[in-house]
Structure formats: C-alpha cells, structure tokens
Amino acid sequence: MIHKYRLGGYSICLDVHSGAVHVLDDAAYEILDCFDDNGPLPDELPERVTEKLSGRFDEGEIEETWEALLELQGHGLLYSPDDYEQFADMMTRAPIKSMCINISHDCNLRCEYCFAAKGDFGQGRCLMPLETAKKAIDFIIANSGTRRNLEVDFFGGEPLMNFDVVKQTVEYARSIEKQYNKNFRFTITTNGLLLDDDKIDYINREMNNAVLSLDGRKEVNDRMRVTPNGKGCYDVIVPKYQKLVAGRGDKDYYIRGTFTKYNLDFTNDILHFRELGFDQLSIEPVVSDPKLDYSIKDEDLPRVFEEYERLADTIIASRRRGDRYNFFHFMIDLNQGPCAIKRLRGCGCGNEYVAVTPQGDIYPCHQFVGMEQFRMGNLNDGTFDTEMKLDFAKANVYSKENCRDCWAKFYCSGGCNANNYQYEGDIRRSHKTSCALEKKRLECAIMIKAALAEDGDAKECDGDDCIEPCSILK
Amino acid sequence: MKATKHIKTLNNANLKESAVKGGCGECQASCQSACKTSCTVANQKCEK
Numbered sequence: 001m002i003h004k005y006r007l008g009g010y011s012i013c014l015d016v017h018s019g020a021v022h023v024l025d026d027a028a029y030e031i032l033d034c035f036d037d038n039g040p041l042p043d044e045l046p047e048r049v050t051e052k053l054s055g056r057f058d059e060g061e062i063e064e065t066w067e068a069l070l071e072l073q074g075h076g077l078l079y080s081p082d083d084y085e086q087f088a089d090m091m092t093r094a095p096i097k098s099m100c101i102n103i104s105h106d107c108n109l110r111c112e113y114c115f116a117a118k119g120d121f122g123q124g125r126c127l128m129p130l131e132t133a134k135k136a137i138d139f140i141i142a143n144s145g146t147r148r149n150l151e152v153d154f155f156g157g158e159p160l161m162n163f164d165v166v167k168q169t170v171e172y173a174r175s176i177e178k179q180y181n182k183n184f185r186f187t188i189t190t191n192g193l194l195l196d197d198d199k200i201d202y203i204n205r206e207m208n209n210a211v212l213s214l215d216g217r218k219e220v221n222d223r224m225r226v227t228p229n230g231k232g233c234y235d236v237i238v239p240k241y242q243k244l245v246a247g248r249g250d251k252d253y254y255i256r257g258t259f260t261k262y263n264l265d266f267t268n269d270i271l272h273f274r275e276l277g278f279d280q281l282s283i284e285p286v287v288s289d290p291k292l293d294y295s296i297k298d299e300d301l302p303r304v305f306e307e308y309e310r311l312a313d314t315i316i317a318s319r320r321r322g323d324r325y326n327f328f329h330f331m332i333d334l335n336q337g338p339c340a341i342k343r344l345r346g347c348g349c350g351n352e353y354v355a356v357t358p359q360g361d362i363y364p365c366h367q368f369v370g371m372e373q374f375r376m377g378n379l380n381d382g383t384f385d386t387e388m389k390l391d392f393a394k395a396n397v398y399s400k401e402n403c404r405d406c407w408a409k410f411y412c413s414g415g416c417n418a419n420n421y422q423y424e425g426d427i428r429r430s431h432k433t434s435c436a437l438e439k440k441r442l443e444c445a446i447m448i449k450a451a452l453a454e455d456g457d458a459k460e461c462d463g464d465d466c467i468e469p470c471s472i473l474k
Numbered sequence: 475m476k477a478t479k480h481i482k483t484l485n486n487a488n489l490k491e492s493a494v495k496g497g498c499g500e501c502q503a504s505c506q507s508a509c510k511t512s513c514t515v516a517n518q519k520c521e522k
Contacts, residue, residue: 015487017489017490018487018489018490019485019487019488019489020483020485020487021483021484021485021487022481022482022483022484023481023482023483023484024480024481025479025480025481027480028480028481064479064480065480065481068478068479068480068481069481072481072483076487076490077483077487080490083490084493087493087497090497094499095499097499097500097503098502098503100505115511147499147500148500149500149502149521151502151503155510185502189510211510256510258511282509284509284510284511284512285511285512287511287512328509328514328517329509329512329514329517331517332516332517333516333517333519334484334485335485335486335488336519336520337516337517337518337519337520338492338501338515338516338518338519338520339492339493339495339497339498339520339522340489340490340492340493341492341493341497342497342501342515342518343489343515343516346515347503347505347515348503349503349505352499352503353503353505365505366505366510367510367511410489410515410516411514411515411516412514412515412516413515415512416511416512419511419512434512437512438512438514441514442516449484450484453482453484
C-alpha cells in the first residue's frame with residue numbers, strides 16, 4: 001500500500017509497509033495515479049498509461065520513470081507487502097513499565113475544557129497519601145519483569161499541591177531502584193501556579209521531563225485556564241516557566257497547550273511561545289463533548305487542516321532562518337523511530353501503562369480514571385484484572401477494523417484508546433475526527449522532512465529530524 | 475539521500491527489519507512525553 005499526496009509544492013509517496021518516503025516528480029506521481037494504491041505495479045507498462053500521459057510527458061520520459069518505479073518496487077520500497085500481522089500478538093503479555101500517578105485529585109485552576117472534571121476526575125477533591133504512592137512504586141517494580149527503564153509521571157489535578165509526597169515518592173523509588181535493577185524516569189505535568197525557586201530546582205534536578213501547561217497568547221490562555229475566581233493564570237506562570245526552562249539543561253521539557261474552536265489560528269500561539277523563549281512545543285486539539293461551544297467539530301476540520309499547513313510552512317521558514325524549535329506532533333523520525341512491534345500497539349495503555357488514583361485505584365490510563373467499568377484493580381487490596389490487561393494488549397492495528405487498511409497505521413498505531421471509547425464507545429473503533437487530524441499532521445510532518453532535505457539540512461541534523469543518505473539504492 | 479531524476483528517497487526504510495529485531499519494550503510510552511490526549515507513536519525514540 002502507498003499513500004501519495006501533494007503538499008507545499010512537494011509530491012510525496014509513503015510506502016506504508018516498508019516505511020520508505022519518496023519525493024516524486026510530476027511524471028512519477030501521475031504514473032502512480034494510474035494505479036490502485038494497493039499495487040503492485042505490473043511488469044510491463046500498460047498501454048493505457050502511456051496513452052493517458054502522452055500529452056504531458058514524452059514517451060522516453062514515461063519509460064524512464066516507469067523503470068525507476070519498478071526498481072523501487074523490486075527493492076521492497078514501493079507496494080511492499082503487509083506481513084506484520086504475524087507480529088500482532090507479540091508482547092501481549094508485556095510487563096508494566098509506565099505509570100501515571102495521579103498524586104493530586106485537586107487543582108488550583110478550573111480550566112473550562114478539563115477532561116479531569118476540573119481536577120478531581122469526578123471523585124471528590126483529595127491528595128494521594130505517601131503510603132499509596134509507595135505502593136504504586138512497589139506495584140510497577142513488581143510488575144515490570146525484566147524492563148529496566150520505568151517511567152512515572154506525576155499527574156493530577158495539580159501535582160504541586162502535593163509536592164512533599166512527590167518528593168518522598170521519588171526518594172523512595174531512588175532508594176530501591178538499584179536493588180531491583182531499575183532506572184526510574186520521572187515526569188511532572190504542572191499548571192505552574194505553585195512553582196517557586198525550590199520547586200524549580202528540584203524539578204530540574206530530579207525530573208527527566210517537565211510538561212508545562214500553557215495555551216499560548218495571554219488572551220487565549222486566560223480564556224480557558226482560570227482560577228476558581230475566574231482570573232487568568234498567564235501572568236503568574238509565564239515568568240516561572242521561563243525560569244524553569246532556563247535551568248533545564250539537557251533535560252526534556254514541553255510547553256503544552258490545548259487549542260479549541262476559539263484559537264484555530266494556533267500557529268500564532270506557537271509563535272508566541274517562541275517569543276517567550278521556549279523551543280519544545282506542543283499544542284493539541286481539545287478533547288471534549290462535541291456539543292460544547294469550544295469543541296473541535298468535523299465542520300472545523302478544513303480550517304484546522306489549513307492551520308496545520310500554515311504551521312508547517314512557518315516551521316520550514318523559521319528553520320531556513322536558522323531558528324530551530326520542535327513541534328511535538330510534527331516530530332517524526334523516518335530512520336530510527338520506534339520498531340514495528342511498538343507501532344502495532346501504540347501507547348500501551350492498560351497493558352504496559354496504567355494510571356493510579358489517590359484511592360489506589362488502577363485504570364488503563366489517566367483518561368479512563370473515574371470510569372468504573374475500566375477500574376482494573378486497587379493497590380490497597382492487591383487486586384488487578386489481568387483479563388482487562390490482556391484485552392487492551394490485543395487492541396492493535398490489526399484488531400481495529402478501521403486501522404488495518406489505513407496508511408497511517410504505523411504512525412499513530414491505532415490512535416488513542418480513550419478517545420476511541422469516549423467518542424465511539426469502543427476502544428477498537430477509531431475516532432474519525434482524531435484520525436483525520438492525525439493524518440493531516442503526519443502529511444505535514446513528512447512534507448517538512450522533504451523541504452528540509454531539499455535544503456540539505458541533513459548537515460544540521462540533531463537526531464530528531466535526521467535525514468541520512470539513503471544507501472539502499474546506491 | 476538518493477536522488478534520481480524522477481524520485482528522491484528520503485530515508486533508509488527499515489520497518490521490516492525492525493519488526494524482526496524489535497520489541498525490547500524499553501522505549502517510552504508515547505503518552506508520557508507531552509500529549510496525554512492523543513496518540514502519535516512515530517515521534518518516539520528507540521532505546522536500542
């Protein structure tokens with residue numbers, strides 16, 4: 001299967017099952033237009049193709065291009081067969097290696113669009129006791145098998161409201177990781193309000209990743225991200241984020257925003273992040289009931305697509321001026337990305353990844369928290385539903401009807417199971433709007449690669465967007 | 475990058491190879507990096 005499209009002046013062809021990406025000229029693109037995307041090409045150039053294209057290209061050029069396409073096909077880089085289903089059941093009994101610890105089901109903001117019901121996940125405001133947090137660490141160690149790298153994200157609600165427990169949990173994990181041959185990687189996701197110098201120093205020392213919530217321009221942020229008194233938080237948090245990022249060193253961070261119907265011009269928010277000095281950026285579409293006025297609806301998609309294209313063009317133009325920054329959803333590693341096994345199953349929620357609540361309840365991920373039918377067990381009574389774990393493990397691109405024949409299946413890996421459930425009522429039924437957005441982002445991400453490759457930007461490669469010389473056809 | 479007159483191939487396509495060699499499971503869960511509300515896997519790093 002191939003996926004071909006034109007964007008930004010480039011004609012691009014993705015060979016789905018090899019992962020090869022080709023930039024085509026018009027002759028190659030129009031020849032492929034004469035065939036089904038599932039291929040393969042026949043051995044001989046059909047007369048109908050020559051006849052159709054004879055007014056556009058001379059016969060020699062058509063023949064030469066045809067030979068080049070056949071060569072790609074011969075090398076397994078065009079219409080390569082789909083033989084991955086045999087791997088779909090690999091790793092279904094995988095250890096648990098990632099955990100979202102909802103250290104606080106309380107929040108000091110009341111963001112309009114909060115999927116956590118303004119911080120408490122509909123379960124009442126409370127903080128996780130240290131004993132429960134320690135049990136969470138014990139749980140992931142006990143269930144992680146031979147996995148060495150264990151990820152723990154302190155999440156909420158607002159984790160800084162329970163920061164002493166965060167610190168004691170980190171201390172506890174560090175005190176026992178060596179004896180179990182584990183390496184904990186901590187992340188904290190915060191709204192920034194309670195950051196002070198001590199917390200910033202601690203986060204920059206102990207947290208491998210910090211996810212800092214900010215939606216963009218002041219008026220955009222303060223429309224949705226407000227205190228219980230209705231006051232916007234922009235002026236308080238931005239200087240704190242700037243201080244944190246200045247001391248981040250080589251550790252990861254993301255400024256993470258949400259866009260809604262109110263800021264479909266979100267490229268301006270990305271540019272605002274740059275003005276503030278941030279360079280690791282993410283803005284995501286809001287997850288919300290379509291009935292709400294700020295939600296992204298199908299009718300908004302053309303405008304959102306246009307904005308993603310504008311953002312892609314902006315990033316290319318910035319790069320050409322020497323200004324480098326990452327937009328999370330346009331980051332794609334065409335050479336050394338995740339292995340195909342990982343791509344079959346994606347985020348691993350409910351299988352390799354779970355979320356725990358202050359009450360010790362275990363859920364497949366943070367977005368399932370509070371849905372009783374998805375409660376997998378509890379840290380305090382030692383229960384854990386291995387059947388539910390297996391069910392999530394088997395949710396892969398071949399068990400999801402709409403993914404099996406989708407060109408994007410190895411890039412989104414079946415999408416977000418929580419979104420699928422929330423919008424479509426089934427973790428295996430893809431949420432079509434999310435799919436459309438993801439496909440557009442992927443097309444833009446690949447187009448950016450094509451543009452930078454044309455510039456010879458490979459020399460400046462830092463690994464995130466590496467374009468190495470292709471040796472296969474040499 | 476290999477450039478012919480008509481086709482430039484941008485990458486070393488190694489997806490099939492990675493299926494055979496892959497599956498060590500040490501890589502990051504994609505939702506732990508920044509997203510939390512969607513799923514993009516292709517931007518995650520391989521730990522091998």
